[in-house]
Structure formats: structure tokens, C-alpha cells
Amino acid sequence: MPLVLIGVNHRTTPVEVRERLALTPHHTVECVRSLHALDEVSECAILSTCNRTEVLAVRGEGCPEDPSGLLAALLDDPLDLSPYSYCHTDEDAVLHLFRVAAGLDSMILGEGQILGQVRSAMRQSDEAGGLGTVLTKLLQWSLAAGKRARAETRIGTGAVSVSSAAVELAKEIFGHLTGRTALILGAGETGELTLKLLSDAGVSSVVVTNRTYDRALRLSESLGGEAVRFDQLRDAMVRADIVIGSTGAPFPVVHADSVREVMRRRRQKPLFLIDIAVPRDIEPDVGLLDNVFLYNIDDLQAVVQQNLGDRHEEARKVEAILEEEAAGFLQWWQTLSLGPVLAGLQHRFEEIRVAELEKTMPRLSHLSEADREALELLTRGIVKRILKAPIAHLKSQAGEPSGAAYLEATRELFGLNGHCSRPRLAEESEDVLGDPREERDQ
Amino acid sequence: MTPHLLSISACCFGVAFLLYLLSALLYWVNPFAKAMEFRPPAALLARLGFASHTLAIVLRSLAQHEPPFINLLQGASFLAWVIVGLFLVMDWRLRLSGLGPFALPTGFAAIFLAAVLPGRSQSLVPALKSNSLYIHIGLSMLGLGCLALAFCAAVAYLAQERRLKRKRLPATLDRALSLDQADSVATVLVALGFACLTFGLILGGMAARSFWTGLWLVDPKVLISVVVWLIYGAYLYARGVVGWRGRETMVLIIWGFVIMVVGLVGVNLAGVSRHSPYSL
Numbered sequence: 173m174p175l176v177l178i179g180v181n182h183r184t185t186p187v188e189v190r191e192r193l194a195l196t197p198h199h200t201v202e203c204v205r206s207l208h209a210l211d212e213v214s215e216c217a218i219l220s221t222c223n224r225t226e227v228l229a230v231r232g233e234g235c236p237e238d239p240s241g242l243l244a245a246l247l248d249d250p251l252d253l254s255p256y257s258y259c260h261t262d263e264d265a266v267l268h269l270f271r272v273a274a275g276l277d278s279m280i281l282g283e284g285q286i287l288g289q290v291r292s293a294m295r296q297s298d299e300a301g302g303l304g305t306v307l308t309k310l311l312q313w314s315l316a317a318g319k320r321a322r323a324e325t326r327i328g329t330g331a332v333s334v335s336s337a338a339v340e341l342a343k344e345i346f347g348h349l350t351g352r353t354a355l356i357l358g359a360g361e362t363g364e365l366t367l368k369l370l371s372d373a374g375v376s377s378v379v380v381t382n383r384t385y386d387r388a389l390r391l392s393e394s395l396g397g398e399a400v401r402f403d404q405l406r407d408a409m410v411r412a413d414i415v416i417g418s419t420g421a422p423f424p425v426v427h428a429d430s431v432r433e434v435m436r437r438r439r440q441k442p443l444f445l446i447d448i449a450v451p452r453d454i455e456p457d458v459g460l461l462d463n464v465f466l467y468n469i470d471d472l473q474a475v476v477q478q479n480l481g482d483r484h485e486e487a488r489k490v491e492a493i494l495e496e497e498a499a500g501f502l503q504w505w506q507t508l509s510l511g512p513v514l515a516g517l518q519h520r521f522e523e524i525r526v527a528e529l530e531k532t533m534p535r536l537s538h539l540s541e542a543d544r545e546a547l548e549l550l551t552r553g554i555v556k557r558i559l560k561a562p563i564a565h566l567k568s569q570a571g572e573p574s575g576a577a578y579l580e581a582t583r584e585l586f587g588l589n590g591h592c593s594r595p596r597l598a599e600e601s602e603d604v605l606g607d608p609r610e611e612r613d614q
Numbered sequence: 615m616t617p618h619l620l621s622i623s624a625c626c627f628g629v630a631f632l633l634y635l636l637s638a639l640l641y642w643v644n645p646f647a648k649a650m651e652f653r654p655p656a657a658l659l660a661r662l663g664f665a666s667h668t669l670a671i672v673l674r675s676l677a678q679h680e681p682p683f684i685n686l687l688q689g690a691s692f693l694a695w696v697i698v699g700l701f702l703v704m705d706w707r708l709r710l711s712g713l714g715p716f717a718l719p720t721g722f723a724a725i726f727l728a729a730v731l732p733g734r735s736q737s738l739v740p741a742l743k744s745n746s747l748y749i750h751i752g753l754s755m756l757g758l759g760c761l762a763l764a765f766c767a768a769v770a771y772l773a774q775e776r777r778l779k780r781k782r783l784p785a786t787l788d789r790a791l792s793l794d795q796a797d798s799v800a801t802v803l804v805a806l807g808f809a810c811l812t813f814g815l816i817l818g819g820m821a822a823r824s825f826w827t828g829l830w831l832v833d834p835k836v837l838i839s840v841v842v843w844l845i846y847g848a849y850l851y852a853r854g855v856v857g858w859r860g861r862e863t864m865v866l867i868i869w870g871f872v873i874m875v876v877g878l879v880g881v882n883l884a885g886v887s888r889h890s891p892y893s894l
Contacts, residue, residue: 341778343792344774344778344790344792344793345778345792345793345794346792346793346794347792347794347795439856439857439858439859439860440858440859440860440861440862440863441857441859441860442793442794442859442860459779462860462861462862463775463859463860463861465778465779467781471781474781
């Protein structure tokens, strides 16, 4: 089969090289267009994300054995990509693409963005006219396989970053986060990120406090919340459901005594404290109080590690699913190539029959019109009978692993390679494939 | 016809018993399962068991021309039916599958009691057969069922709280009730149970005045009911009016239920109540 996938990714290639191959959507369309214009490429798609750039192509006539030129063509200045790039063909290429789509090849195992990226790659390549029957089907299949892997396994579940782990834990305490209040102390980067994720998950009001009130004001503007003076921290904590400690203070700023008072004032309503500052912002003893749940950066890291471990276990199940899907695609592809072979076979036999008949007819001029008709029918019948068993066998093998070998052998034995690509025959192939029941009824 | 109905009813009861047991087991297999999710099949078994149980109860009532909670056996069976039924409705409407590992074992415990307790064919003495008494028993049983499920939610709360405190993460398959969910479920159930219990007690008092002579208020079962009523009343006041939250309120619910169960069972075993020893 003529499928080839060549690319670089975060595992094989340093960022200095990857960035030279990274394409904007607009650029991708152009590149697909120029690759597709080449004679040796009959279909072409490009997937370019920050972690990978891959060219997927169906080879046409006269494509060189070494397809590395396809990837090098994306470079502005020449560079030897051979130490970095990998190249897969046929089954391996299908499986590789499916693994990419399922997130098994991603930097963070099982991340879900890649599905969207594959979808846009498909759209861009289609816009550029690079997709034909095979690649359209292959890319759609990869999206379906990726979705199936995510639906049937836990490859995409569980938080794998400190901030998302904090959000997951908040959900364990509060259920949905709609209408909750989050309070952030200070302005660490992870703190802000966590706050953003919490807002995405439904947290509606945000309160910001800082040693210097001006800074709190500025922060609250950028985060879309309300600023509170640091000496009113306790009041703010009474109102909040989630508190994020993210200051640069060299010592704890939230003490057990004050939290005890806060808990009394909030009538023991559960309070979730996330301390992502180092050194810590919240005294560890606070975690011993009833109805207070304190998680520091190490606790959150432990959660992340556990989830990553789970994902690695799930990856094995995903591999099995993807192999199944790849087999499904290859089977489809084989039935696609069955049509032209059968049509070619029939065409070849018809050619021979007509040629032989034409050669013999002049010598049989004494025959009546009716006899000639009978001879014509006889030869047609012979050809049909001869072909019946092999065609039935080829059809029955179409879905089997040995199907490809049979097709190849048929092509070789009857010299069909010239015939199969003739467009007229592709139309005929529809009749040949026809309804399998007809074959049996005859 | 009647013996026929009764034997079908007994069969259905047996099926429900088995299905509840299997469902409870499946709910508890779930946290240890890595490869597959056991909650949907557990819920399915519970639903089938509930259907079979419903049939058993309806057939028995038809055969005996009596409400299905007159004696101890039927009472425990009816209680199991209320617990599982309430849980299934809540799971269906509110997706509370995290309550299953607590609700199904409780439901099974009740149906187990129904299977092993004495009092097979006891009925009320004819003089006591009155609608107000039926409603008194029915409401009390309904209240008891709500409070049993509230107890389950409170236990679920404490389990989840413990897990969060110890920073031990749930296996991803084992989605527990969030603290907030468990808290609201428990509160709603206590409110419901409390209302049933209140009306049940009032009707019981009215019935007692017409059937019993003397100081019926000092009957041990009445006293326990009043104490339990006060505990749950206190909880509702603290939670609803003062806005008190957290683990202590859940502990209060658990104590209320434990006192109620231990008290009722103790009184029944000691036989010191003027309530029938063969009823809850």
C-alpha cells in the first residue's frame, strides 16, 4: 500500500528544529497545496502542533522510496532532518496516526486537545484540496478511534496538573462549583492559573487580597474580582468556599487560630484551602481543624502522580482498541482496492475473448448469423464460468488478513497493474462489487 | 387463590432478597475494580430487586386484604422497600450513585431482618383494625425509611470527609458523593422523615387515646420515638435555622438513627411496650 507518514515530534526532535517546521493554519493550507501539486503525491495532509509536525501522504506514480523530501519541503532553509524524523508506512502509519489522535503520543499522556488539532488539520488539508477518498476516511477514522479510546477507557480522566487537581478536589467537596466564591492570597502564577480553572468550572465570585492593597486592586481588575484589604482577610475567609494561598511571604500568613475563629463564624461550613506557595502560606495545623481541607503543593503533586500512573495503565487498553480500529480501517481499504482488481480482471478476460473471437471469425464466414450469436454467447459463458470461482474467492477474502496477498497475486498473475488505475474501470468496479447476494443466487 | 398469591409473593420476596444482596456486593466491589465500572449493573440489579419486591408486597396485601406493614416481618420488608425505592428515585433524578454503597446494604439489612425475624402471620387484633392506625404505622415506617437513608447519606459524608482529610484519592471509577451533595441529601431526607414521624406520632397518640387506658405516654416505644423526634428536630433547627454545617451535624443524624434502631429493637426484645412485640 502506498500510505506514508513522515514527521518529527517532541520525543525525537529538539524545539529548535521543531519550531522551524511548525506551521500556522494558513501556512499549512499552502504547504498541503504545494505538496499535493507534486506528481508523486496523490493525497496529502499535514498535522502541525507545537509538539509535532507530520506529513501524511498517499504516494502516487513514481514516488521515490525515500519520502523524506516531503518533510524537508516544509523548511524554508535546507536542513538535514534525517537524525530527527521518523517514517512509517501503511499499517504502521495508520497505527501511528491513531496513537497520535488518542493522545498516546502526546507529551501529557492522554491529553484531549490533540483530537481538535487533528480535526483542524483535516479541515485545512481538505481546504487545500489535499484529501482524497483514502485520507478523508483515514482522518475521520482516527478521530473516531481517538473518541472511542477516551469513551471506553480512563485515558483522559483525572487531573494531570497541580491546578486541575485542585479543581477536581474542590468538586469532591462542593460537587458543582457554580455560585461558589474563591479567595486568592497573593499573586503567584500557579495561583492565578488555578483561579482561572476554578472560574471555568463555575466559580462565580473572586476575591483578591494582597499585602499591598494597590497590587490587590490591580490584580482584581485583571482577574475580574473584588479586592479586599489584607487586614480584612478573616472576613473574606468567612465568605469564601475556596482559598488559594499564593503569596511570596517567607512565613505563613494564615494561622490555625484565625481559621478556627473563621470556622466558628461560618458555622463550620466546609472550607477548602489550597496552599501552592513555597514557603507555605498556611500553617499545616490548620488542616487538623474539623471541616477544613488543606492541600499543599506536595499533596496536589501526589494526586497528579497517581492520575498519571492510572493513565499509563489505561494506555495498554487504548493500544488494544487502536489496533482493532487500525485493522478495521485496513479492511475498508482492502475492499476499496478489491473493486479495481475485479474490474481489471474482467476487463483483461473480455479483451482476450474479443481478440480471439475477432481473430477466428474471418475463418468462420460460413456460419449463419444465429450460429455466430451462439458462438459469442458460448465464449461469454466460458469466461464467466472461469472467473466465477476466483472472483467469489477474492470477495470472500477481502476482509481477511490474507486478502491483500490474494489481490497482489491476482494483479501479478494477470498483469493487471496497468489496468487498475484506469478511471473508466473504477466506474465498472461498482457493478462488480455489486450486491454480494446476487453472486450467491446465480 | 389466596395460598397461590402468597406463594408467588414469597417467591418474589426471595428474588428481591437475592438481588439486593448481589447489588450491595457489586456496589462494594466497585471501589476495588480497576477495569470496569460496577455501579450501572449494581443499580440494574437493585431496580430488578425493587420491582420483584413491589410485586411481593402488592400480592401479599391483596391476599390478606391488609396494608403491607402490619407485623414485624412485613414492617421490616416494607422498610427495605422504602429505603431501596427512595434511593432508586434519587439516583434516577439526581444521579446519586455514590449513595448506593451505603443505601443497598442498609436496604438489604432490613430485608434480611424480615427474612429471619419471627412473626410470620401475625395480624392486628380485630379491634385495632382501623384506618387511622394503618396510617400511623404507614407514616412511621415511611419516616423510618427516610431517616435510614439520611443515615446512609451521613455515613457517606463522613467516609468522604475522612478520605479528603487523609488525602487519599478515590479511584477514578469510584465517584463518591461530594460533601455538599451528601449534606443536602441528608437534610432533605431528615426533613421528610421528620414530617412523616410527626404526623405518625400525632395519629399514634390519637389512636392510643381511643385504644389504650392509663398513661400511654410513658410507653417505652413512645418515649423513644419522642427522644428521636427531638434529636432530629434539633438537627433541623441547627441546619435550617442557624445554618450549622459540617461533620458534627452528620454525627447527630447518625446518633439519632442508632438510638432509634437500638431503642426499638431493645424494647421489642424486652417486650415491655404495649405496642405489639410483633411490630416495629
